[in-house]
Amino acid sequence: MPSDHEWLVYERWAEEKGSDLIHFDVLGTDIVVLRSLKAASELLDKRSSIYSDRPFTPALSVLLGFDWVLASFPYGEKFRAMRKAFHTSFQPSVVKDYYPLHRRAAHQLLKNILSAPDETPQHLRYMAGGVILDIAYGIKTKPRDDPYVEAAERALSAVTTVVSPSARLFDMFPMLLYMPSWVPGAGYKKTAKFLQNYSRDILENPFQFTKEALANGTASPSIATTMLSQLGKNSSQEDELLAKQLTANVYIAGADTTVCAIQNFLLAMMLYPDTQRRAQTELDSVIGCDRLPDLSNIDALPYVNALVLEVLRRVAFRVAWGVVAPLGFPHRLMVNDSYEGYFLPRGSLFIGNIWAMLHDKSVYGVDAQDFNPQRFLDHDLPEPDVVWGFGRRVCPGRHMARDSVWLAIASILATFNINKALDEKGEEIEVVDDHISGIVAYPVPFKSEITPRSADSVMLIQSTEIYD
Template identity: 40%
Template sequence: MLIFTNVTWLDLCLASAGVYLVKQAFNKRNPAPYPPGPPGWPLIGNITDIPHNKPWLTFAKWSKTYGDILHIEIPGRHIIVLNSVKAAIELLDKKSSIYSDRPFLTMSCELVGWKHALGFLSYGDRFRNYRKNIHRIMGSHAAIDVYQPIEEIEVRRFLKRVVAQPEQLNAHIRHTAGAIILRISYGYEVKDNNDPFVDLAGRAMHQFSRCTETGAFMVDIMPWLANVPEWFPGAGFKRLAREWRQNLKETVDAPYKFAKDQIAAGIAPMSYTSNLLNGRTLSAEEEHMVKWSAVSIYAGGADTTVSTIYSIFLAMTLFPDVQKKAQAEIDAVVGTDRLPSFADRDSLPYIEALIKESLRWNAVAPTGFGHCVSEDDIYDGYYIPKGTMLIPNIWSMLNDPQTYANPSQFNPERFLDNDGRGPEREPRTISFGFGRRICPGMHLADASIWISTVMSLAVFDISKIVENGVEHTPEVDFSSGLVSHPKPFKCSIKPRSAKAIALIQQDVNY
C-alpha cells in the first residue's frame, strides 16, 4: 500500500520537475546506453509501472520483452533487474568488489533504525567485522556442528507441539525457529508458550517485512519527507516508524541484556554472544557490533526458515507420492525404532533432494536483497551508473523452464541422477543470494530445515484435510514482501504409528 495524499503527489511532481531540470542542466552524455526496459514518463520515470504486489512476476514478464537485464528509473534512482543466473553471477559475484553496497531506504534504515543490521550496512569495515564474527561461529558446516544437539532437541519439542495441536502448525514452526536462533545467538531457552522474546522478535520481523516492501512508502522515493511532522497530512508513516523503532530497540537490547546478565552470573551457556563477550572488555563500538550482529542472525534466519518449513508441509500435502518416497527412504535407512539425526544425513539422498527442491519451489526471498554499485560500470555494452540499485529476480531464476523442467511441480528427483541425465542446477547457489552479500547463516538455515523435515516425515503422515466429507486442496499462493510465505492453509497431520507416538513423547532436555 502506498502512503500517499494529494499533497504528496503534488510534492512528487514538483520535486521530480526540479530533479529533471537539474539533470538536464548538468547531465553529461552517458558512455553507453542503459539496459532496455519499459518506457517511463517524463519527470516521474517508471514510478507508476513498478508493481507493489509480487513484483518478481512482473519483472519476469518484462524480461520476455527486454531481456535478462532490464532498466527502470524512479526520481533519483536507477534500478536494474537481473532475471538470469548468468547476469547475477557476472555482476554480483565476479564484480563483487563494486557490487556489494546496499541501497539506503529512508523508512527502514533511518526512521525505523535497521541501518545498523548486517543486511543494510554499507560495504566497509563494520560490515566485514560483522561477517567475520558470524562466519567464525556459523560460517561453515564444521562450525555449526556444535549446535546440532540444540536443533535436534528443539525439533523434538516441535513434534510434541504439533501432535498436541496440529491446527497451530505455522505457530509451532515459528516458535521452533525462534527457539533455535535465540538459543544459538544468546543462549536463551524459550518458554513453551507465548515466549516474550519470540513474540518481540516476531513483531519486529513482521514490521521489517512491511517497511522494506518495494514502493510501500513514498519517503523512500522522496527522503526529505522524513522531516515532516507526524501531524502533517499523509505522514502516518512517521507514527508507524516511531512504533516500529521502539519495538526494534527492545528486540536488540532485551536478549543482549539477558546474555550479559547470564555471563556476569557465570551461568551462560555457549552462544554467539557469550563467545564474543566472555573474558573481554568491549569498547562502545565493539559492543554495538556484537548487539547488532546478534540480532542480524535472527533477522536473517528466523523468518526465512519458517517460510521454507511451512512450504514443505504444503508440498507434502499436495504431492503425496513425494512424501511416500521420502518416508520409505527414512524407514529403510533409519528404521522405526528411533528418530533420524544429523548423523544420518549422508545416507538419505532423497531427503537431501527434497530440501533442495523446497528451496527452489518456494523462493523465500523472491527479489533477494538489493545490491548497490559503488562506481560506474559497463556490462554487456550497457551503462550502469554509480548508485544504481540491482535487484536479483531469484524467483525468475528458480522458475526458469530452461533450467528446471516443469518448475511449478514439486519434484525432488530433478536433483538426482535420472536415466543418465545429471541433476538440475543446485538451487542453493541462487536462493541464498550472491557475492559478498550471500547469507552468512546459510549453513545454519540449511541444517534447521533438514532436521525439521526429516524428523517430521519420520513420524507424521501429512495429507489434505477432509471437512464434512469434502476434501480440501490447499491453494499454492505465496505472499508479497521481502520474505515470501505460503498462504495459510489447512492440512491433516497424524502420527504414522504407535511407535511414532512413542518416539514423539520421549522426554527431551538440554
C-alpha cells in the same frame, strides 16, 4: 514497479524483451533486474567488490530504528566487521556445534505438533525462534508463550511494515523525514516512533540476559557468551555493540525465512503426496522406526536431501529480499560499469530474479514449475545456491539455515503424514500454490491435516527428551 508477484512480472517483461536484463527508471534511480544466472554471476558475484552496496532505507533504518540490520548496511567498515563476525559464528565447521540445539528444537516441534496439530504454523515459529535464541544467546525458550520469542516476533512484525505504501514513500523521498507533521506519511512516522521500542527490546533484552547469566556463572554456550568472554579489558564499546547487533540480526534475518521454507514444504507435501511417501519409505528403510533422523544422517538419505533442495529451489520466489520495495534490499553499484553493451551508471540498483534463475527450463527441464525432488538425482543438477543471494552479500546464515530446515523436514516426515484437511462433508479442502508478496513471501495460508504415522511414531515423539 509491480507491487505484487514481482518475480513473475519481471520474468514476463524479460521474456517479452528477449533479454537477460531489464532496466527501468524509478524517480531518477536506475533499476536493473537480472533474469539469468549468467548475468547475475558475472555482475553480482564476479564483480562483487563494486556491486555490494545497499540503497539508503530511511523507513527501516531511521524511522523504525533498525539501523543495526546488516542487510541494510552500506558497503564499508561496519559492514565488513559484521560480516567477519557472522563468518566466525556461522562457517560450516562451527555450525556443527549447533547440532544438539537443532535436535532439541526439532523434538520440541514434534511434541507441539502432536499435542496441537492445528497450531503447526505457530509451532514452526517457536521452533525457528527457539533455535536462534539458543544459538545466539543460550536462551532455552518455553514451548509456548515465551517472552523472548514474543518480543522478537513483535520486532519482526515492525520490520514488515516497511512494505506498506506509506513507508515506501519515505524510501522514495527521504527528504520527507525532515518535513512537518502534516505532510503525507506523517501517520506512519508516528507509528514508527512507537515501533522503535520493539527494535530496542530485541537488541537489548536477550543480550542483557546473557550478560547477567555470564556474571552469575549460569550462562549456556552461545554466540553472545563467546563474544562477551572474548571482550578483554581493552575492548571498546563498539566491540560490545557489534556482539549485540550480530545476535539481534540472527533473529531478524533468520526466523521468518526458515519458517517460510518449512511452510512451503508442508504445502508441497499436500500437493505432491507421492514425494512424501517416497521420502518416508527412505527414512523407514535407512533410519528405521525406533529412532528419529539426525543431522549426522544427511548423507545416507539422498531422496530426503533432494526433497530439501527442491523445497529451497521453490522457496526462492517467496524470499523476496531483492524485490521487496522500490528501494528495498537490492545490490547497489558503486562505480560506473558496463555489461554486454549496456552502460550501467553508479548508483544503479540490481535485483537478482532468483525465482527466474531457479525456474529456468534450460537448467531444470520443462517441468521446472513442478515439485520434483527426483530431478536432483536423475540429472547432474547444480544445487540451487542462488537461493542464498550473491557475492559479498550472500546469506551468511545459509549453512545453519539449511541444517534447521533439513532437520525439521526429516523429523516431520519420519513421524507425521501431511494431508489436505477435510471439510464438514468429508471432502478435501483444496490448497492454492500461491504466495503473498512481502519481505519474505509466505504461501497463502492453508489448512492441513497432520496426523501421526503410527502408534510407534507417537511413542517415539513422547520418548524424546528435551535437554536443557
